Amino acid sequence: MLAAAIVGSLLPTGPAVADEDNCRPLRPGDEDSPIVCREQDWFHAADVPVGNVGSLQAQAVPSWSTTPPSGSIQDGEGGAAVAETYLTSCFDGERCVNELAFEGAFTGNLESIAVSLHSEEPLWARCPALGNCGERDNFRVVLKVDGHLLYDSVNYSDSVPIDTSTTSQRRDFAFTGLYDLLAAQGITHPGFVHAIRLRISPHNSHPAVVYRYDSTEFPSGLVFNPTSEELAGFEIVNA
Numbered sequence: 001m002l003a004a005a006i007v008g009s010l011l012p013t014g015p016a017v018a019d020e021d022n023c024r025p026l027r028p029g030d031e032d033s034p035i036v037c038r039e040q041d042w043f044h045a046a047d048v049p050v051g052n053v054g055s056l057q058a059q060a061v062p063s064w065s066t067t068p069p070s071g072s073i074q075d076g077e078g079g080a081a082v083a084e085t086y087l088t089s090c091f092d093g094e095r096c097v098n099e100l101a102f103e104g105a106f107t108g109n110l111e112s113i114a115v116s117l118h119s120e121e122p123l124w125a126r127c128p129a130l131g132n133c134g135e136r137d138n139f140r141v142v143l144k145v146d147g148h149l150l151y152d153s154v155n156y157s158d159s160v161p162i163d164t165s166t167t168s169q170r171r172d173f174a175f176t177g178l179y180d181l182l183a184a185q186g187i188t189h190p191g192f193v194h195a196i197r198l199r200i201s202p203h204n205s206h207p208a209v210v211y212r213y214d215s216t217e218f219p220s221g222l223v224f225n226p227t228s229e230e231l232a233g234f235e236i237v238n239a
Helices: 002-010 178-183
Strands: 023-025 035-037 041-043 061-064 077-082 102-105 113-120 136-145 148-152 160-162 168-175 193-202 210-215 221-224
Touching: 002 035, 041 102, 061 136, 077 160, 113 193, 148 178
Parallel strands: none
Antiparallel strands: 023 035, 041 061, 041 221, 077 210, 102 193, 113 168, 113 210, 113 221, 136 148, 136 160, 136 193
8 A cells, every 4th residue: 555655664763853854844935934843753552552442431541652562562662442333422522432532733834644553353344245355434523733623524524545554554645735734724833832632433323443553563643744745655634
C-alpha cells in the first residue's frame, strides 16, 4: 500500500526534532500567512498496558509523545486497547466501551493531523465469504480540539483502505483544514496549547477489535501538520 510505504518513512526510530526546518507558511506566497510546524508523535499506553479490557473504559485514556516506545508490545512497550463493538454504553458521553480514545496536546498553529493505527481481528470477521475480503473498511472517527467538535463521521460512514493479507489492519487517515475551523472559534495564537481528543470506533458488524501500538511491530501515531507530499498517502476523512 502507498500509505504504508509513506508512513514507514514518517515513523522514525528516534524522537521528533522541533526546529525551524520543520516549519513553513500555511499559505506560501502570503507574507501574512500563519506558520505551521510539523511534529511527529507516537501513541503510548496509559495506566495499564491493555486498556478497556472488560469494557472498563473508565481507565486513563492513552496519549502520545514525540518519544517512541522503546520496543515492541512483546517487549512490554507500547500498548493496546480493546473495543467491544457490540456494546455502546458510555461513561460520560465520550468514554464509550465500543471505541478507542486518545487524548493529548499540540502547541502551535494546527492545520492537519495524519493518523496511523493498527487493529487486529480474526480474518473471518472481515471476510463475509471465503476469499471475499474487502479492500476498504468502515469506521467512525470523532475529533475534538479545545472542546470544539471539528469532525464526527457518524453512522460509521468513513471508509479507508486496509491491508487484508494479515490479521493486522493498518488504517491511515487524516484531517485537514483545521486552522480555519479553529480560527472561526477565535483560536489562532501560534503559541496556543491545543487539547485534542480522538475517538475511533470500528463498524459494529465486527466482533471485539484489539488496537495495538508500538514502535516496531505496530508503529502507530500522529503527524501534526504533515507536508502535502506526506498527506498524499493518507485518506482525508473530512474532505
